[in-house]
Amino acid sequence: MISFIWKFRFSLIFLLFILFCLSLSVLKNPKIYYDTERILEMSSEEKDVIDESIDDKNLLLASIRFKKDINYEAALIADSVHKTLQSKQSIRSVSSLFNEKKIIGSNFIPILSKRLKLSSEESFKKSFDRIKNQGSNFVSKDLKSLLFVINKNENADTNLTFFFDGIKSDLSKINDSEVYITGQSKSEHYMQDSVTKEIKFMTLFSSIFCAIVLWFFVRNIMFVIINLVCVIFSISITFSISQILYGGIELVMILMPAIIFIVCISDFLHLTNFNKDDLKKTDKFQLFQNQVKKIGVPVFLTSITTAIGFLSFIFSDVMPLTRFGIITCIGIFISLFSILIFYSLVVDKKIYGINEKANKTINNFIEKVTNIKRIESIFLLSIFIFFSIFGILNLRIDNYITDEINKNSKLYEEIKFFDDNFGGIKPITFNVSRDSSLSKEKIEELENFLKKNEVVIDFSSASILSPSNVSSTIKSRIKDIGSRNTNLLIEKISQYCEDLDLNISYSGVGFLFDNLSNKMTKEVLIGLVLAIILVGLLFVIINNYKIKFFIIALIPNIIPIISTIGIFSVFSFYFCLSNAFVFAIVFGLIVDDSIHIISSYRSCIKRNLSIDKSVSYVTQITSRAVIKTTIVIIFTLIPLLFSEFKSVSQLASISIVAAIVAVIFDLIFLPKMLRFFS
CATH class of the missing domain: 1.20.1640.10 (Multidrug efflux transporter AcrB transmembrane domain)
Structure with a gap:
């Protein structure tokens, strides 16, 4: 070869x-596959649940944020915007304050009437005051933001960039206002476009940083x-x-x-x-x-x-x-x-x-680090152990829709706006099966319970419940509260429905996202644990089945990872699908350094060098390359800290911290371990 x-x-x-x-x-x-797109493809839920979840993909939330209080003139313009959106072939339906209706009277045949009256300025003020007192899903609590719930026509053959730009242009007709648009399809389009740009720009800037440091060394x-x-x-x-x-x-x-x-x-x-x-x-x-x-x-x-x-x-x-x-x-x-x-x-x-000067500087650093006093090495080891224990005790898995987006992102800003003003964007559908206990009154009780738990109801079939209905459907949204809190909310709702003797099931992208993202996160972590064990076994095999190499291989790789988790746990770190992959990469980085040191030591022993000379060679020659690679990798990862994607920025921050911890451990404690086990 x-x-x-x-x-x-x-x-x-x-x-x-x-x-x-x-x-x-x-x-x-x-073609970039977005996470929720794959979740729907892979879900083992029944077909009708998947169909309802796919429908969530076509749901868009748009809002006009007024800098001043909403007046009659602004309402008229907003109403014309509503009609313009409704007339587009690419849009199936639009729901907003301008077509929201209420039931008048208690007659056998219900009479529906528009909540907001625009026939005159006086009727507008009276109706808007009633809305202010009674509340509406389509108006924020501070009465400065209007919500438009848009259902995109799935069959419409339209360029998504033109589609979203068109909606934004229509909503921007009102002066002194800001426009916000979000939804699964909007997020997917934004992410796909951003991923391609990020790969190009991050590779470019990482290459520049890498080139500068490499040139310094060579x-x-x-x-x-x-x-x-x-x-x-x-x-x-x-x-x-x-x-x-x-x-x-x-x-x-x-x-x-x-x-x-x-x-x-x-x-x-x-x-x-x-x-x-x-x-x-x-x-x-x-x-x-x-x-x-x-x-x-x-x-x-x-x-x-x-x-x-x-x-x-x-x-x-x-x-x-x-x-x-x-x-x-x-x-x-x-x-x-x-x-x-x-x-x-x-x-x-x-x-x-x-670069002899650089090598000399690194050699001096290695000499200082490897010759630290015993009390100092014990203190360092105590710090590693403390953070390792702290990290283990604070391990938790949680997943948010915004986990992949950094807080400085425009996409995050839009999602947070709807969380703060309109109850969130996470779609969950409640399906109550029809049986002898199902009644309109019980559905209304359930709806009131959902509202008390900050669930925003966009649609309910309770008002049209008839004996022919197979089930009652409640389409709703919640804030991005994380999979842990969402699961607690689901359990709470399930218990309430059990007390009401209602048979309830759940669907929607939000529900499926929580279940599958948690599952995927656990699988990544299990895979990481298996990988660590396999690496240990591999070292045992290539070293003539000496069990001591299992310990030598594992400890230098486990301690830096767990210590890093502990350090980040101080800042409320949690495992999610976005960062679980990062630790698989970090493990590869850490293993790389320790394997070079251990392999170099084994090579020296095979050449009949003494233990002291072998350890000396490892610390003087191999460790120099380890430090160089660590420095280059740290500088290469610096541009990634500014990525719009949290998984990429966390890859950089976690890898940098883990690399520093690993180098310190490999320089101070790994040579001592090699001496001890020899």
């Missing part, structure tokens, strides 16, 4: 270039360019495989560029971590072969262990997880293959360099 890569290195580089060009053509118009611009080309080729080819195999890219795969960045940069720096004696070799192939045999084995091992963390997702029955696991594993090995090919070019053309 080594000889093959060396012999055909230029042909293989050309092959990678061809694959890269083909991948760009495949990714010309990428002082060779060609080496920096080759590193970045390797990363970009690997990312593009990997995404194109997802597009070819699955017809699109899962939203969770937005994390993949960061994974490939970490794998490529780390492995390249370890492979070019030459000794002065290595560089004296005149035979280029021998240098390539020796480095691949010496460093390539732990590099391959880190690729396997990193892949294991994602391979565990394959056994999930949740499609996005399975696809994410498969594509990420493929991406890791594409990166490894690309690294070896480009590394052969680096050795052949001597495209490497050493």
Whole structure:
């Protein structure tokens, strides 16, 4: 394999270039799968429940926020806006204050009358005062915002960008007002557009930061360019495989560029971590072969262990997880293959360099850290243990609709507006089955109970309940209170219905989102635990079934992760679908460093070096590469802190903290563990 890569290195580089060009053509118009879209596809609920949930996708909430109190002139313009929206072929129906009706009298045949009167300014004031006293779902409590509930025509063939721009343009006709629009289809459209932009811009800025730090360490611009080309080729080819195999890219795969960045940069720096004696070799192939045999084995091992963390997702029955696991594993090995090919070019053309000043600074840092006093190391270990225990005690799983969006996002601002002013955007449908106990009075009791628990009712079939009805349906919305609180609310409602002798079931995107997102989060965490155990077992196998290597492999990888969880738990951290994947990536990053140190130690022992000399080599040579990769990765992740997507920004923040904790542990405690178990 080594000889093959060396012999055909230029042909293989050309092959990678061809694959890269083909991948760009495949990714010309990428399809991004949004989470709720996949939830509906994967749900095991009955067909009628799914159909009702799909209908939620066509629901839009739009609002006009007035800077001053609503007057008669503004109401007339808003009414014309309502009529304009209603006349659009792309819109099935519009509900607002301007067509809200109430039942007058208690006759056998109910008489419906509009709540808001616009025939004259006087009638407007009287009717609006009544609405002010009685309340309405279509007016905010401060009487400065109007709500329009829009049902998009599912069959309408319309460009979504033009559709949403058209609605915003219609709603913006009133001066001194702001417009807010939200809904599942709006969020999906926004996210799909943003994902593509983010992948491009974040990759660009991460590349720039990475290039600056790499150049500082190697002082060779060609080496920096080759590193970045390797990363970009690997990312593009990997995404194109997802597009070819699955017809699109899962939203969770937005994390993949960061994974490939970490794998490529780390492995390249370890492979070019030459000794002065290595560089004296005149035979280029021998240098390539020796480095691949010496460093390539732990590099391959880190690729396997990193892949294991994602391979565990394959056994999930949740499609996005399975696809994410498969594509990420493929991406890791594409990166490894690309690294070896480009590394052969680096050795052949001597495209490497050493910044002796930087190496000296790092060596001095390593010496200071590894020679700290015993009391200081005990204090540090106590801090790690404290945060580990704190993290374990505060473990919790929760999922919010806005988990994927940062608070500085326009999308988050819109969702929060409807949460604050109109009871939220999370759709839940209550279906009460017809039996002998079902009555209009009981449904009304249930509705009053729902309203007391801050459930906004958009539609109820109670008013048209007849013996022919199979069930009574209540379509409602709640605030984005998280899956834990939503489940508590559902339990509370179920208990109330049981007391009323009503048979109730639930549907809607909000309900399905809570159930499946919690399930997916648990599966990711279970996969992470399995990956950690598998890595430990792998070390036992490759070290002649010595159980001590299970402990040596696990402790340096578990402590930094749990300590990081503890540190973030201080700031009310919780596990969700958005960040559970992050820890699988962090695990791969941490394992990478510890495996290089342990493998380097084993290699020294096999060369019959003493334990002290082996540990000394590890701390002086291998640890230097570990620190370099950590610094490069930290700087590479800095642009991701400003991502609009919370999973990406949390990937950056969690990885940076975990990387620092892991380096400290690997420098101070891992050498002590190697001595102790030897």
